[in-house]
Amino acid sequence: MADSTVSPPVAVRAERFGVLRRLFGAPLGAIAAIVVMAFALAAIAAPWLAPYDPNAIAPVNRMQGPSGAHWLGTDQLGRDLLSRIIHGTRTALYVAFAGTGGALAVGMAMGMAAGLGGKVLDSVLVLFNDSIKALPLVLFALALVTIYGASMVTLISVIAVSMAPGYFRVVRNQVMVLNNADFIVAAQSMGASRLRLAVTHMLPNLIGPILVLIAMDIPAVIGIESGLSFLGQGIQPPQSSWGNMLAEGYTYVRQAPHIAVAAGLPIVVSTIAFTFLGEALRDALDPRSGGRS
Amino acid sequence: MANYLLRRVILGLAVLVVAMLLLFLLIYAVPGDPATIALGPRASEAQKAFFREQMGLDDPLPVQALTFLWNLMHGDFGTDILSQRPVADLVFAALPKTILLAVVGVLWAAVIGVPLGIWAAMRPNTWTDWVIGIISTSVVALPAFLTAIYALILFAVQLSWFPAIGAGEPGNYGDQAHHLVLPAFAIGVAWVGYIARLVRVAMLETLAQPHVRTYRSFGVSDLRIALRFVLPIAVVPVISVLGVGMGNLLSGAVLVEVVFSRPGLGSMAYDAVISRNFPVLLGSVVVTTALYVVANFIADAAIAYLDPRLAEKG
Numbered sequence: 001m002a003d004s005t006v007s008p009p010v011a012v013r014a015e016r017f018g019v020l021r022r023l024f025g026a027p028l029g030a031i032a033a034i035v036v037m038a039f040a041l042a043a044i045a046a047p048w049l050a051p052y053d054p055n056a057i058a059p060v061n062r063m064q065g066p067s068g069a070h071w072l073g074t075d076q077l078g079r080d081l082l083s084r085i086i087h088g089t090r091t092a093l094y095v096a097f098a099g100t101g102g103a104l105a106v107g108m109a110m111g112m113a114a115g116l117g118g119k120v121l122d123s124v125l126v127l128f129n130d131s132i133k134a135l136p137l138v139l140f141a142l143a144l145v146t147i148y149g150a151s152m153v154t155l156i157s158v159i160a161v162s163m164a165p166g167y168f169r170v171v172r173n174q175v176m177v178l179n180n181a182d183f184i185v186a187a188q189s190m191g192a193s194r195l196r197l198a199v200t201h202m203l204p205n206l207i208g209p210i211l212v213l214i215a216m217d218i219p220a221v222i223g224i225e226s227g228l229s230f231l232g233q234g235i236q237p238p239q240s241s242w243g244n245m246l247a248e249g250y251t252y253v254r255q256a257p258h259i260a261v262a263a264g265l266p267i268v269v270s271t272i273a274f275t276f277l278g279e280a281l282r283d284a285l286d287p288r289s290g291g292r293s
Numbered sequence: 294m295a296n297y298l299l300r301r302v303i304l305g306l307a308v309l310v311v312a313m314l315l316l317f318l319l320i321y322a323v324p325g326d327p328a329t330i331a332l333g334p335r336a337s338e339a340q341k342a343f344f345r346e347q348m349g350l351d352d353p354l355p356v357q358a359l360t361f362l363w364n365l366m367h368g369d370f371g372t373d374i375l376s377q378r379p380v381a382d383l384v385f386a387a388l389p390k391t392i393l394l395a396v397v398g399v400l401w402a403a404v405i406g407v408p409l410g411i412w413a414a415m416r417p418n419t420w421t422d423w424v425i426g427i428i429s430t431s432v433v434a435l436p437a438f439l440t441a442i443y444a445l446i447l448f449a450v451q452l453s454w455f456p457a458i459g460a461g462e463p464g465n466y467g468d469q470a471h472h473l474v475l476p477a478f479a480i481g482v483a484w485v486g487y488i489a490r491l492v493r494v495a496m497l498e499t500l501a502q503p504h505v506r507t508y509r510s511f512g513v514s515d516l517r518i519a520l521r522f523v524l525p526i527a528v529v530p531v532i533s534v535l536g537v538g539m540g541n542l543l544s545g546a547v548l549v550e551v552v553f554s555r556p557g558l559g560s561m562a563y564d565a566v567i568s569r570n571f572p573v574l575l576g577s578v579v580v581t582t583a584l585y586v587v588a589n590f591i592a593d594a595a596i597a598y599l600d601p602r603l604a605e606k607g
Contacts, residue, residue: 028427130304131311133537134589136581138544139558140316142566143574147320223436227548230438231563250442250552257446264439271434279430 022284029280035273039266042089050083054240063256072262075245076252081262084240089266091241095156095225096218102160103217104210107167112198114168115175122172129165137162138227145233155234159221166217170209178202208285215278219271226267242267294597301593305586310362312582317361320575321354332374333569340374344571347371370576375568380576383561388580390460390557395546397473398480399535406485407528410492411519414527417497425493429486437545441479441552448475458554476553480545487538488531495527529600536592539585 042049051071058078066073072081114125141158148154178184178201187201222242228234229243230250237244242263249260328341328350336344345351349360364370370380406429413425449457461469499505500523508518535542547559554560558577565573 127304127307127311128315130308131315133540134308134312134582134585135316136540136543136547136578136585138547139562139574139578139581142562143316143571143578144319146566146569146571146574219434223434223439224544227436227438227544230548231551231566233566246439246442253442253446253450257450260442260446264443267436267439271436272431275430275434 020284026280026283028276029284032273032276032280035269036277039089039093039270039273042086043093046087046090050080050086052080052083054079054083054087055238056080063252063259065256065258066262072265073256073258075248075259076256081245081259084245085242085262085266087240088242088245088263089270091235091239092222092225092266092270095152095159095235096221098156099159099221099225100163100214100217102156103163104167104214106160107164107169108171108206108210110164111168111171112175112202114172115179115202116194116198125168125172129168132161133165135162137224141224141228142231142233145228150233150236152235155225155228159224163217163221166213167210170213171206174206174209175202178205212278212282212285215274215281218274222267222271222274294601297597298594301590305590309583309586313362313365313579314358316575316578316582317358321350321357332571336374336569344374347572365579370579371572373573374570380572383573384558384576384580387556387558387561387577388584390555391543391546391550391559392584394473394476394550394555394557395480395542397477398546399484399542400481401477402481402484403488403531405481406488407492407524407531409485409489410527411496411524413489413493414496414500415515415519422493425489429489432482432486433490435483436548437480437483438548438552440482441476441549444475444479445552460555460557472553472555476549476555479549479552480542483545484538484542487534491530491534492527495530496523499523499526525599529596532592532595532599536589539588540581543581543584 056079058074061070061074061078062076064070064074064078070080070082072085075081075084110125110129114122137158140162141155144158145154148157175198184197184201187197192201225234225241226243226246229241230247232247234243235241245263246260246267249256249263253260326341328344329336332340332344349357352360368381370384372378373380373383376383409425409429413422416422445457448454455475456472459472461472496519500519505518505523508522509515513522543558546557547562549555550557550559551563558581562574562577565571565577
C-alpha cells in the first residue's frame, strides 16, 4: 500500500466511485441511505402508496387505535394516520430540500464572494453571517410569520436565511484554502478569469463538504418545520404535515395518545436516518476524519 | 488576553447591531402599512395610531432605524398592546424561567454526556464505543419538542409520575423541581449525544499526543491521565459548542415550554403570536439575540482561559 502522505489522488473518477462503495460498505451508512430513499419514494409516490385519502373524514372511525384496516389508527376526524404521514413526507421533504437548497444558494454566493473578493468584503460578509446566526431561529420565525403570514413560502424563506451561514462558512473556508492550492495558482497563471476559477475549479471541490452539510441540516429543518407547524405557524391545515398531526395529537393526548405517537414516528426515523447518512457521507468522502462532529 | 477579550466585546456588539438592523429591515421593508400588518386586521385605529407613533413609522427609514437601535440600547422595547406594560418588564420577568429550564437541561446532559464521551474514548473501536456512538448519534437530531411530547405521553399521561402542565406552585421548590424534570429531560436528550461525541473526539485527539505518552511512561494511570491532563483540554470544544448552540438551546426551550404550558419566554412569545402582540414578540427576539451574543462571549472568555493558545491566534 502506498503511503498516504506521498500519494496524491490518482484518478478523480475512480475516487468518486470509491466514495459510493465506501458509503454502502459501512452498514449503518447503507441502512441510512436505504431509509432515506424509502422516504423519498414515499414522498414521490404518496398518492399511490397511501392506503386511504389523507383528507377523507370518517367520524364513525374517529380516534381508533392501530388495527388491520388502519395500521397506525385514525385521528380525531377518522382520517387514516398512515396515509396522512405518507402525504406529510411530501411536505417535510419539500420544505427540507427547498430550505437547504435556498440556504445553499444564498450561503454559496456569499461564501464565493467572500473567498474571491477583497478583504473588506470578506469582513463585512463574515459579520453579516455572524449576525444571522445570533438571531434565535424559532422566535425569529414566529416574528416574521406574524408579519408575512404563516405559509410555506415564509417558512422556507426563514429556513433558507437562518441556515445560510453554515454554507457560507464551508464555502468561504474551502475557497480560502483552494486560493493557495497549486492547481488554482497554475490556472490563474494561465489567465483563467475569477468566474472561471470559481465555476470550473472551485465548485467541484466544494461538492463533498456541501453534501455532508445538507445531509446534516435536513434533520434540523425537519425539526423546525414540524416545530413551527406544531405551533400552528408553519404548514397550514388541511395540508398534511407531521407537525400539524402532532399538534392535533397533542390536543387529544389524553383521549387518543396514539395520534401524537404515530405523528412523531416519521420525524424520529427520518432525522436519525439523515444524520447517519451525513456521518457516513463524511467518512466516505474523507476516510481520515474519524467521528468529527 | 485582555486585547483578545476586548476584540471579542467589540465584535459581539457589532454582531448585535447588525442583527438588529437586519430585524428592522425585515419588519419594516414589508409592503403595506406595517401597523396593520403587525397588529392584524382586527386592531383598532387608535391602536394602530399608537403603534405608528411608538415605532416612529412616519419618520424617514434611516431615522426610524436609528431610533429603533437607540430605544433598544436604552432597554425600551415598546409597550405591550394588550396590557400597556413596558415589553422589557414582561420579557425580563419571563427570561429567568426560560434560562433556568435551558441551564438545567444542558447541565444534566453534560453530567451524563461527558463521562460517556470519556468512557468511549478510553475504549476506542470496541463494542462500548460503538454502542455509545450509535446512541449519541441517534439522539443528536431529535427535536426537543418531540422528545417533550413523548415524555409527556409516557411519564405524565400514562404513568402519572410527573405533572403535565405548568411550572409548579410559587414558593414550593419541591413542586417546582417536580415540574422541571420532564421539560429539562426533553431539552437535554439531544445534548447528551452531542456532548458525548465532542468529548470522545477531543479526548482521542489529545490522548494521541506525545505528552500523554510521556505521562504513561511515568506510570500515571489511564484514568488519572484522562481526568487530570486530557479532560481540561477535551472540554474546550464542548464550551465553544455551548456558546454557538445557545440559539438552538433556546429554540428548543421555547417549544418545550409550549408543550408543557410552562411560563417563560416561549409561552409568552407563543401567546403573543396568537394575539398578534407584535412588540412582545420583537422584545423576546431582541433579548434572546443579546443572550446569544453574551453566551458566546462567555464561551470565548472561558476558552481563552483554558487554552490561551487559541486567544493568541485570535
